[in-house]
Structure formats: structure tokens, C-alpha cells
Amino acid sequence: MANKSETLELIRQRKPRHSLSRALYHDAGVYQQDLEQIWYKEWIFAGHSFEIPKAGNYLTLQIGSYPVVIVRDNNGDVRAFHNSCRHRGSRLCTGDKGKVAKLVCPYHRWTYDLDGKLRFAANMGDQFNPDEHGLLPVHCEVVNSYIYVCVAQDAPDFEPFRRDVSPFIAPHNLEDCKVAFESNLIEKGNWKLVFENNRECYHCDGSHPELLNSFLENLSVAGVAGADDPELLAHWERCEKAGLPSRLVMDPNGRYRMTRIPLFKNAVSYTMNGKPAVNGRLDNTDEQNIGALLYFNYPSTWNHFLGDHALSFRILPLGPGETLVTTKWLVHKDAQEGVDYDLDNLTKVWLATNDQDRQLVEESFLGIGSPSYIPGPYSDIAENGVCQFVDWYCDTMQKKLSD
Ligand code: 3BY
Ligand code: FES
């Protein structure tokens, strides 16, 4: 099991523009460093504010060893707390989501207000000061319905990301959405392989027949290039004229990126025939063919926004060889299932695609587990997105491990 300095050494020794070494994907010590240096320090996508519309609505997630609860308080604010009771530590909220009047610990009934203040604790005597036993807060920010949390003592500045991402998402009116469907998939592979796989479409031809009815196999689309691609440029210009920011924006540190891509032929949605899956539109432009706005924010999320619906993806590491992938299909809150959309039609392409990607990730994790494995070269043409992710990972780890 690699310790901190051994992990740093593994990263220093990596071969540029090649997949990482076996230990960086499989080793339990490296995984621990991934958690400590990345997952416990960066902003992590938790869920959407419209999933907790009313006071007392909550959702939970697990970031490595940290159980976190996110709750809407009585002022309408979204707050996050460590989901651990200040008495003897029990988790307070045990389900994925729910609604409560107050946060009541299931163990000895300590009861907290929705702002985390301890309201009630039986038999604790006169000396006990409830003010010293409020729930421990977790940093929490909301941008266009995206709730981000950070369990670090001092969170990195959220504002540059908000400034960059918000103009892209705002026209899609995500605040007016609901979750039409949610899927949770456990992939037996390291979280980095899940993201690497997402950052290229080199594998699409051989694996994603459903997706390729609408997804354009333009190699610059998945990657980081694009400004020299005439198809992409024309799309950006048309969409920007309609009021939709589209031109690629990349974080100087490489952690996040937004870009709007055209879809295949006349497709406007990720359906089998490319036609819209939902009646009505999320954005209020007159432009029918807006393709898909893609945004990723390492380490936890990538997203697609279409004219008729949107998709959010969240990954959470469960272990060196296990990653939870949560996908949400977002539609306008007034859209009615069976009337405005058919759930099967809406979800078919990405349910199939996710499962195909799961298999690819699992097979690559198994193959990398072979003692015979040697890191292999990324394609300059088709895998510059993967290369960008791996560079971000190595740069970030190297910086934080040497602090
Ligand atoms: O799921 C995605 O966002 C990526 C983009 C390119 C290939 N893959 C489908
Ligand atoms: Fe929560 Fe005892 S552990 S009330």
C-alpha cells in the first residue's frame, strides 16, 4: 500500500501522454491519497436544488468516509452538514432523501433545527451546553440548481467556477426542472477510469450503437480542441446569435470546461430517432437546433443540456475498484410522464450507453490489474480529452502532495 510520498513518486514517474501505472488505479494507498488530496478538498457535485424544494427536504451522499446531508432550511436556504450526530456520532439521516420537520437522531433522539442548531437532548444535565453541540457544517454552494459541497476545513474559491459556468447553464432554466428518472450504477472500476472513459469517443463506434443515432463522432467534440473545426465554429456562431453561450471555455487549471456541440445530422435529442423526447423546451430561444451543451467539473460530474431535457451525471468513489455513477434525466417540472414524454423513450439511449460504459470501465480495470500491464499511448487525435483529465489529476496530486 503506497503512502503519501510513494504516491507522489508514482505520479512523478508517470509517462506523459500514456495511461497511468497499475498502482495508480489499483493501490489502496493511492486511493486513500485520491480521497484526501482531491475528494476531500475539491467541490463535489451533490444533487440539484429542485430535488429539495421545501423546508425539511433533504438528500444525502457519501464522499469517501464522510457522510453528508443537504437540507433546505426554514429560510429557504440550502445547507450542508456532516451527517453525524454530535452525541455519539450516529448518522442522522439514513435514507437517500426525505422530508423532516427537524433532524432527529435515530439513536437517542437528539434533535436539531434545520439550521443545525441543537434544540433538544434529553437527560444531559444542567452543565450541558447545546450551543456547543450543533451540527458541523459542510461548505455548500448552489449554481443554477447544481448543489456543490466541500468537506475541507477551508474550501477553494467557488466564484471563478460560478462566473464561468453560470452564463452557459442559465438559459436552460434548470431551476424549473424535475428529475424524471434517476439511475444508480455501481461500476467495478477506479473512479479515474470512469472519467477517462467519459473523456473520449474513440470507443463509441464499437460500443454505443444507440448513442450514435444522435451523438456526433467528431473527435474534437469530446476533447479540448475545436476552434479550428468549421462544423463546431458554425454551430457556436448560430447558437450564440440566439443568446446561448457556446464557445469552449476551459478553466486555466483544467478542472472544468464548457462547450456546446452539434448533434448528428438532424438529431435534436438523445433518442433512438433523434427527435425530441419531451414536448416543450427548457431554453427560451427560438433556435431549434442547439445540439448539446457539455460541462464537466472534475472530479465528480459531467453534464449534457439539450433543447428538450438535460442529463446530469455524478460519480462518487466507493473504493479503489468501485465507483457509483448517478444519472438524472431532467425535464421541465410541468412535463407529465405519459403525456409530454414517454419515460422509456427518454431514458433508453443513456441507460444503454451507461451500461456499455460500465462494461468498458470494468474490463479496463481488470486488464490493468494484470502484472503484465504496461501503460499505453493515448491517441493525439482521439484521446486528447483523456490526456487532459490525466494531466489535471497528476498536476493536482503533485501540487497537493508536495504541500
Ligand atoms: O458522455 C460523454 O459526455 C462523452 C462525451 C464524448 C463521449 N462521451 C459520450
Ligand atoms: Fe445521536 Fe445519541 S448518537 S442521539
Ligand code: FE
Ligand atoms: Fe461511452
